[in-house]
Amino acid sequence: MSNYKAPVTDLRFALHDVLKAESLFAAMGLEDASADVIDAVLEEAARFSTAVLAPLNAVGDQTGCKLDKATGDVTTAPGFKEAYAQFVEGGWTGLTASPEFGGQGMPGTLGMALSEMVSSANLAWSLFPMLSHGAVEALKHYGEDWQKEAFLKPLVAGNWTGTMCLTEPHAGTDLGLLKTRAEPNADGSYSITGTKIFITAGEHDLSDNIVHLVLAKLPDAPAGPKGISLFVTPKFKVARDGSQGERNALRCGALEHKMGIHGSSTCVMNFDGAEGYLVGQPHKGLQAMFVMMNSARLGVGVQGLAQSERAYQGALAYARDRLQSRSPKGPALPDKPADPIIVHPDVRRMLLTTKALTEGGRLLAAHAYTQLDAAHYASDEKVRADAETLVSFLTPIVKACLTEWSIEATYNGQQCFGGHGYIAEHGMEQFARDARITTLYEGTTGIQALDLIGRKTAASQGAGLKLFLAEVEQFIAANANNPAVAEFLPVLGAKSEEWGKLTVNVLQRAAANPEELGAASWDYLFYSGYVALAYWWARAVAATQTSSHTDSFKQAKLETARFYYARVLPRTLTHAASMESGADPLMAMDSLRFGD
Numbered sequence: 001m002s003n004y005k006a007p008v009t010d011l012r013f014a015l016h017d018v019l020k021a022e023s024l025f026a027a028m029g030l031e032d033a034s035a036d037v038i039d040a041v042l043e044e045a046a047r048f049s050t051a052v053l054a055p056l057n058a059v060g061d062q063t064g065c066k067l068d069k070a071t072g073d074v075t076t077a078p079g080f081k082e083a084y085a086q087f088v089e090g091g092w093t094g095l096t097a098s099p100e101f102g103g104q105g106m107p108g109t110l111g112m113a114l115s116e117m118v119s120s121a122n123l124a125w126s127l128f129p130m131l132s133h134g135a136v137e138a139l140k141h142y143g144e145d146w147q148k149e150a151f152l153k154p155l156v157a158g159n160w161t162g163t164m165c166l167t168e169p170h171a172g173t174d175l176g177l178l179k180t181r182a183e184p185n186a187d188g189s190y191s192i193t194g195t196k197i198f199i200t201a202g203e204h205d206l207s208d209n210i211v212h213l214v215l216a217k218l219p220d221a222p223a224g225p226k227g228i229s230l231f232v233t234p235k236f237k238v239a240r241d242g243s244q245g246e247r248n249a250l251r252c253g254a255l256e257h258k259m260g261i262h263g264s265s266t267c268v269m270n271f272d273g274a275e276g277y278l279v280g281q282p283h284k285g286l287q288a289m290f291v292m293m294n295s296a297r298l299g300v301g302v303q304g305l306a307q308s309e310r311a312y313q314g315a316l317a318y319a320r321d322r323l324q325s326r327s328p329k330g331p332a333l334p335d336k337p338a339d340p341i342i343v344h345p346d347v348r349r350m351l352l353t354t355k356a357l358t359e360g361g362r363l364l365a366a367h368a369y370t371q372l373d374a375a376h377y378a379s380d381e382k383v384r385a386d387a388e389t390l391v392s393f394l395t396p397i398v399k400a401c402l403t404e405w406s407i408e409a410t411y412n413g414q415q416c417f418g419g420h421g422y423i424a425e426h427g428m429e430q431f432a433r434d435a436r437i438t439t440l441y442e443g444t445t446g447i448q449a450l451d452l453i454g455r456k457t458a459a460s461q462g463a464g465l466k467l468f469l470a471e472v473e474q475f476i477a478a479n480a481n482n483p484a485v486a487e488f489l490p491v492l493g494a495k496s497e498e499w500g501k502l503t504v505n506v507l508q509r510a511a512a513n514p515e516e517l518g519a520a521s522w523d524y525l526f527y528s529g530y531v532a533l534a535y536w537w538a539r540a541v542a543a544t545q546t547s548s549h550t551d552s553f554k555q556a557k558l559e560t561a562r563f564y565y566a567r568v569l570p571r572t573l574t575h576a577a578s579m580e581s582g583a584d585p586l587m588a589m590d591s592l593r594f595g596d
């Protein structure tokens, strides 16, 4: 079983050297997030993740959760409850929440670092506290005053946890199809009736109450997505004064049997006239849902990053240790029977691809989180608005690319182990199984790709892309005479220009044929992700010039950047050509002919 070592050195490099997080936070009025505080949080989160959560990862995988069919109660794997109690005791659930509701008001960027380490150590466990963030955001933005008073403090403190109850058997991506009903009661509450499936942390034994945010339709709801409303529906009823009452009419009907994240309870939830309260306006639940989803989508991108990091660590240790065959240049360790497999070019390809995607992905995600922080905290209205535009543009890229790259990273990790990667003993197959869900929930990769090219680009005339490219241009101009990055800038400049041109081409084709957006979307998403990473790798190399990290660390950044530009960035050529081929090759075949 591979041990987890939290990547504190690289996180410090990302936050301090590349992003200059302390000054960014100070400019937003978050002076409490000083360099010392950032380091203390990283160290303590690393300790908790490695010492408490990582040892439970295999336990959760092997034991899973247990449902008592008679009561509907769910018991989590041994150690999960105690670990959650320690997490709550340490104040981690409120790290980034508003002090108004008992949180510590730390920047979301620091929360991202915590999430990465927790998810690397134990992805299944990390889902129990994670879902509460979306519930807090939805209630904070759309809840009535009494709902904020009653629900937010216990959620932030971690005594209660949250869920997102959206999916139904016949309504996944297309939530307009959902059938759960909400009937108004005389006392202002609603009776919620329906079945939700795949509900993460829908039932468990970690917290005193579970706050379900449920999408349902009112009796007069118009058809489709415009008829959806959001309801807060707790496991134990909550009165307007915040007191917890009797069991509500809802329960877990079954636990899903699934490929990975066995330690996470994925529940079928039955609502049988459960007491719920409307959150926000009737029929406007979709807006509130997007508040929950946006927060969760960046978080899922970080889960992908976390699995990539974990797979890389396991593969690297093995590649240094496993002796097979000789280096093509002759024995590297003549006194041993064979050389470690890290000498072989193909093993190095797998390791370096993973390293480049993971460390670059960490910067990409951290940048998105700094924009999220700026959108919340910056005092200047224009800075806030631009940050909002940029983070919403970056969200589908972070969500989809980091999770798809985690599939590649965990595949590479297994492959470095050869047959031993397929055997449970080393833990590599668990990372591959666990990572797989990240490309599916919170909107599949296909849906993120459509979001990026549709809502986030076409619908806003490329506002987010323009902001990102302006930042790249600024970096190129500022480093025009910097020899450290001279080898990267011409390529970065050319790719950025091409990104703009490809966007215009797709949007022009889409004006004549609406299928063009969907046809280009997947390639457009990855093209965007790879060019964004080229920017972050150039910035990483530039940042090594003023960093106090070791020479070896800095040299590794330079060599990984060179590998990225030479061996990974060329994937954009395929994506560009594929996108430019237009919709015809995809759409020409009649649906009936697919079986011929």
Ligand SMILES: Cc1cc2nc3c(=O)[nH]c(=O)nc-3n(C[C@H](O)[C@H](O)[C@H](O)COP(=O)(O)OP(=O)(O)OC[C@H]3O[C@@H](n4cnc5c(N)ncnc54)[C@H](O)[C@@H]3O)c2cc1C
Residues within 6 Å of the ligand: 163, 164, 165, 166, 167, 171, 172, 173, 174, 197, 198, 199, 200, 201, 258, 266, 437, 440, 441, 442, 443, 444, 445, 446, 447, 450, 518
């Ligand atoms: C372990 C697990 C945990 C989950 N946790 C939760 C949770 O806590 N709460 C919750 O509400 N849900 C949860 N889900 C549900 C998850 O979010 C959905 O499974 C996901 O959104 C996809 O919906 P679907 O499975 O119905 O697929 P479908 O919507 O049926 O999609 C099937 C395929 O069609 C594609 N597709 C659909 N529409 C389009 C389109 N317009 N354009 C292009 N392609 C399209 C999709 O990309 C996908 O490839 C969870 C699922 C799992 C497996």
